[in-house]
Amino acid sequence: MNVYDSEQMLARLKPLGYQPSASMEKADLIIVNTCAIREKPVQKVFSFLGRLPHLKHKNPDLIIAVGGCVAQQEGTAILKRMPHVDLVFGTHAIGRLADNVRRIALKKHRIVDIEMSPDIDSINSVAPENYNQNVSRFVTIMRGCDNYCTYCVVPYVRGREISRSPHLIVEEIRSLVNSGVREVVLLGQNVNSYGKKEGTVTFAQLLTQIAAIKDLYRIRFTTSHPADLGDDLIASFQTDAKLCHHIHLPVQSGSDKILKRMNRKYTRASYQKKIDKLRAVCPEIAITSDIIVGFPGETEHDFKETCNLLERVEYDGLFVFKYSDRPNAPASRFSEKVSEGEKQERLAAILALQERYTVKKNRALVGSEEIILVEGFSKQHHDYDHHEAAIQYSGRLSSNKIVNFVMHGDKDTALKHGEGPGLKGKLIRVKIENALAHSLKGAAV
Numbered sequence: 001m002n003v004y005d006s007e008q009m010l011a012r013l014k015p016l017g018y019q020p021s022a023s024m025e026k027a028d029l030i031i032v033n034t035c036a037i038r039e040k041p042v043q044k045v046f047s048f049l050g051r052l053p054h055l056k057h058k059n060p061d062l063i064i065a066v067g068g069c070v071a072q073q074e075g076t077a078i079l080k081r082m083p084h085v086d087l088v089f090g091t092h093a094i095g096r097l098a099d100n101v102r103r104i105a106l107k108k109h110r111i112v113d114i115e116m117s118p119d120i121d122s123i124n125s126v127a128p129e130n131y132n133q134n135v136s137r138f139v140t141i142m143r144g145c146d147n148y149c150t151y152c153v154v155p156y157v158r159g160r161e162i163s164r165s166p167h168l169i170v171e172e173i174r175s176l177v178n179s180g181v182r183e184v185v186l187l188g189q190n191v192n193s194y195g196k197k198e199g200t201v202t203f204a205q206l207l208t209q210i211a212a213i214k215d216l217y218r219i220r221f222t223t224s225h226p227a228d229l230g231d232d233l234i235a236s237f238q239t240d241a242k243l244c245h246h247i248h249l250p251v252q253s254g255s256d257k258i259l260k261r262m263n264r265k266y267t268r269a270s271y272q273k274k275i276d277k278l279r280a281v282c283p284e285i286a287i288t289s290d291i292i293v294g295f296p297g298e299t300e301h302d303f304k305e306t307c308n309l310l311e312r313v314e315y316d317g318l319f320v321f322k323y324s325d326r327p328n329a330p331a332s333r334f335s336e337k338v339s340e341g342e343k344q345e346r347l348a349a350i351l352a353l354q355e356r357y358t359v360k361k362n363r364a365l366v367g368s369e370e371i372i373l374v375e376g377f378s379k380q381h382h383d384y385d386h387h388e389a390a391i392q393y394s395g396r397l398s399s400n401k402i403v404n405f406v407m408h409g410d411k412d413t414a415l416k417h418g419e420g421p422g423l424k425g426k427l428i429r430v431k432i433e434n435a436l437a438h439s440l441k442g443a444a445v
Ligand code: 5AD
Pocket: 037, 038, 151, 152, 153, 250, 252, 290, 291, 292, 321, 322, 323, 324, 325, 326
């Protein structure tokens, strides 16, 4: 979401003459876009900001701005703590960014703009550009969240759930496709409730509209809340050819007691039922999840239940987080806090357990031929030897797994690929030859 918001900021500053800069030393404006989801990213924001004053000594006209969820949460406190910051703008102030920057440049006063406005289409009103010629792009389709999971800060810093108008989303994706984009990742805290408040279209219907866009090859989305995942969206995995075979379905815990305290509104059994349905309509679907370890009151028994759920589901991949208290989130006032040591142990145990399944799922693909969307060169693309040349590309399977593959040929052909757009943005068939821990290796067929 922050990647998308940063692109929106960039698009709004362009009319003022700003362009992306390769180094902070040369910049006239530095925007720090922040995340408040856990304690660690918030600490990072302040340590990063703490390293900026010397740049202002070198360039007194430099404007330093802090945006995003930490800005929304801390507001004026950031100006007090960081005298070199000029602008603090919240999650709903992106539409006013250019105005605020212009005012600061003219008058040199400091501004805090953390007003929350319900007009989502004004936040997202600028047509994005494809600066980096990316094949895949994020597109925010809704903002905010009304779920109030007890550990989560999002409803407080991103406000009430609001959906963008479907026609604006379709238009935006069309313009991205015209600039070479072939895949979009639709973003929302809970895409299942897309359009419900506004009474426009359902998420499954939005997917159908987007799928009709010519030259768009793939659609992904995140995140789907397990309590709201409906049969219509499950059916889309069977009926919608452009919808990738991957779902991120954060479970957070395998213990019903903890799920209740988290206010997740589903049980372990109802969650497993949805997984079964997904696999029934789309047997090859990749399923990933988020887990929080050390939520207040999580006993060794609760944790074992989470481990057991992992063994049952066999996820393709997992993000695991140590619980941290967030301001305003009710769980910060819950008793029975789990010690840091225990959280660390549980985190390590669950990562080790998951590693088995990640590797198992990757190994199962070895020997098969799969279609990937090529995203560009992989990091080590320049290994030419004297006679035979090989270019290494990188792409993704429908399941979102990364495949690095080699294009063999003579040096001239390889160089030609290297100069031109080559295979980037194309769907190609590869044979999977090798499974590494977090990626696959293959060869173009
Ligand atoms: N502590 C730890 N992890 C959290 N997440 C959200 N809030 C917290 C918190 N207070 C995790 C959840 C969510 C992911 C984006 O971040 O697992 O799905």
